[in-house]
Amino acid sequence: MPERVRAGIVGASGYIGGELLRLLLGHPHVEVAAATSARLAGRSVDTAHPNLRGVTDLTFVSPETLEPVDVLFAAAPHTQTMARMPEFLGLAGLVVDLSADFRLRDPAVFARYYGAPHTAPDLLGGFACGLPELYRKELTDADRISVPGCMATAAILALAPAAAAGLIEPDVVVDARTGSSGSGATAGPANTHAERSGALRVFAPAGHRHEAEIAQATGLAVRMTATGVEAVRGVQVLCHVRLTGGAGERDLWRAYRERYADEPFVRLVARRRGPHRLPDPKILAGANFCDVGFAVDGRGGATLVAALDNLVKGGAGGAVQSLNVRRGWPERTGLAFPGLHPV
Template sequence: MTRVAVVGGAGYIGGDLIRILLGHPEVELVAATSRTLAGRRVDGAHPNLRGLTDLTFVEPDRLGRCDVLFTAVPHRESMGQLGRFAALTDLLIDLSGDFRLRDPEVFAAYYGVEHTAPGELASFTPGLPELHRKELIGADRISVPGCMATAAVLALHPAAVEGLVTGEVTVDARTGSSGSGVSAGAENLHAERSGALRVFAPHGHRHEAEIAQATGLPTRMTATGVEAVRGVQVLCRVALADGADERALRAAYRRHYADEPFVRVVAHKRGQYRYPEPKLLSGSNFCDVGFAVDPAARHALLIGALDNLVKGGGGGAVQSMNVRMGWPERTGLGFPGLHP
């Protein structure tokens, strides 16, 4: 049995990681850390896990060696502790933003600080199996992309790689309140968030750089907080290249995603759920992608949706682990979501 541990287990992504790992048949969850909740039961912070585990949180400094270590810590923390984390495990899977970008100057521009381990950026493989499955097989360090970046990259990838779009892409991202984390400030109180559509990043969101890096397309992104708790939906507006049309887009999506276990193409002519809808994906590791074409304007809207804590977080990390360890990708990730 593969021994796994979670650093930062008290947060929302840490909680979903623990939930998924407890149901994974190939692993044993041996530890979860929290500075503030050390000594307290894990199911106290995550009451949905009552009856599933007797684990208590441990201090990060008391963490022992394991086979796989997931680090779900705040941005800017992983890069300062990389040496310690790497010494504890054979496979390190980081869910922070510290090792997602390859260029330290781009990192500094988007995160507002200099990277403290720039020489290690290239040592991490992106934790997005749909684009990096071969590299993940031999990876010892994996960096899981951001939730909105994952949705946008998967929505854009088939069109970008086949040259069906041209020019700058504009990404309009919407995200639920859980994306702000368990320690979010007063602006995320229910009284402030309920009923609000808050544009919290009119420009320069850090996921913008990830999308540009992964797709090769110049990208501009806005991000809006919506009333939902879970879920991300991205609307990517693109100009169609010469010769590209709806038929070419549909064929490209089918070619790239026909055999993907967690990407579904949702672009229907009729029905209540014609396009990707995050409500249907709650708790699941699916990312639904779709498109709508305006032939007169030579533009298209490429759409992606996912659960930010699962495919955009803990589920994406476990999927990457499955690929790395040679297990079926769906292992531990079979939950299909809910309706209604």
């Protein structure tokens, strides 16, 4: 009989919550004890997540009724989570937060990017970053984990090996593209199908919030834009960088291979031709991979590319992977789905 931990999910009717449910219901070491939704309390979880019909008979419960669990996944909105965190910490020995509220260590930076002061600055230092590729060691004994943003995850994994090896100049441009699920399940005039379908919407022409997370993790000076593209899931980032003097393609290969050789969820994708020569989120829906690749321009510039599913590796999957690390389970546990092609 395998070890089992009891898990609770706060904000389980949202898109990240739905992916947490899908992944945890299939995880051999986890029992989903409670999934909260203020709006849908008492109703079947398949009301919000029709893919789970017949997979579970779980119903949403009101957040107030949540009882202690072994691990609590918090998928509450940005800027609302910080006020509720003390309560969450009282409910579980391990809290995995998927909001933005505990990602940035500096409350002043948080305030600048989120337009509101941080109300629980004392707690900021206690969170390990739920990105095992960079913070595996810290995660092994963390009690509080904050999963980075979806675009930040992609950009950090694209940039980190080159930055750490000193192969790129510190000023980088991150051009991110994202599907519509990134804005969540809430309806509004700008995200109707008729308005959003087929759009190339530059919703953050400069200074996207994830800029701060990327800078924090890599030490680089980041200028970031974000465009909504025609997709529901998926994030792709192109990092436009300059190589430091003398650095070339071989150096990049060496740095990325060394860094990611043993990573279960990072694949190097950097071929010279073919439709799949560089990372594309099209084939990553549902998978926990972050594909990373690069190309040089022969004149001292390079483009570093990464792609992932924003709701999986950029959210729920990163959270489950972090839990696996924390508990010492094989890191792929519950995360084996490889993605589909074609799709």
